[in-house]
Each structure stands twice: as structure tokens, then as C-alpha cells.
Amino acid sequence: MTPWPNPCAAANPAGASRLQPLRPVRRVAALGSSLPLSCAMDANLPIGLGYWRSDEEPGFPDPQSLVRPDWLPSESLDTLVRYLRTAPLFSSFWGHSYCRFHCGADHLAMGSHEYWDGVWFWPEGLAHYIERHHVCLPDDFVRHALSDPLPVALQSPDPRKRKRDWNYWIEWSTRFQIQ
Helix, strand or coil, X not given: CCCCCCHHXXXXXXXXXXXXXXXXXXXXXXXXXXXXXXXXXXXXXXEECCCCCCCCCCCCCCHHHHECCCCXXXXXXXXXXXXXXXXXXXXXXXXXXXXXXXXXXXXXXXXXXXXXXXXXXXXXCHHHHHHHXXXXXXXXXXXXXXXXXXXXXXXXXXXXXXXXXXXXXXXXXXXXXXX
């Protein structure tokens, strides 16, 4: 597997003023091995990935900038897609998402939920981007997903306390995007 650039070396991207300043290195013990995720804001917040640029979130990446055909062997890709689709529910929303590639994917298939594994969280439609459009994800997450089984009895956080960490995703995608 190709090692991805260190996303944490860059400063927050322009337009991301809602983000907190970067904090010192965080170790995520839940990953089974201690991975440095120095972009994390708070050691207790789940780390988001797979969210796309919008008027409300200009710091998020465009998925087109993360397309890498054959970035993962097909067996690993199948395992990753299964992991993304079978994780416990994190949150639900009223509306459905849509494919940012405008490929005609059904809005219902793109979903209205978020899933998580106790460390990372992602939108329901992320598996579609990986499987159909060859969008790549951070190596830290891929290693985690391919090596650790999903927790069976994971509880979704209390909705009133469901805060999120976006720094890692924004930093990684900023460094990784096609220039």
C-alpha cells in the first residue's frame, strides 16, 4: 500500500476558521496500536472522514480530488466497503445525501445516516465513493478498518454530546489532493 503524506504538517486551510487550533500529538489506543493523529482537537472526539466541500463547509475536500484508481487491492477494497456499510449507527438526518460525481446514484442509496467504529465516523454514502469512484481514504483509517473488527455492542454517543473532530480529515485531504 502506498504511504500517504503526513497530513498534520500543514496549517489549517484557508476558510476553515471554525476549526480549533491544532493540539499536540494524540495517541488513539482504540486502534490496537498507538497511531499519532496530531491533527486531532480532542482525544475524546470521534474523527470524521468522507465529508465533502459545500458552501457551509468550504474546508472539506471535493471528492474528485481524491480519486486514485487501483489505490487498494480488490480484496482489501471489498473488505473496506463491507466495513463502511456494516458499522454501527452514529447519527441520522432528515434528508438524504447525493453523489457529488452526479453519477445518478439513488439518493436513498446515498443515505441519511452516519456510521462509526468508536474512533472514526463517516457518512452512509462513503462506501459508494470508494467502490464506484475510486476515492481513497487516509492510510491510518484503512489500516484500522482492515485490521480491527467492528465493535458489536458499540453505543452511539448521546445526541446532546455528539461533537466531532474534523481536523484530521481536512488536514489529510488538503495535503493529499491533486494540485
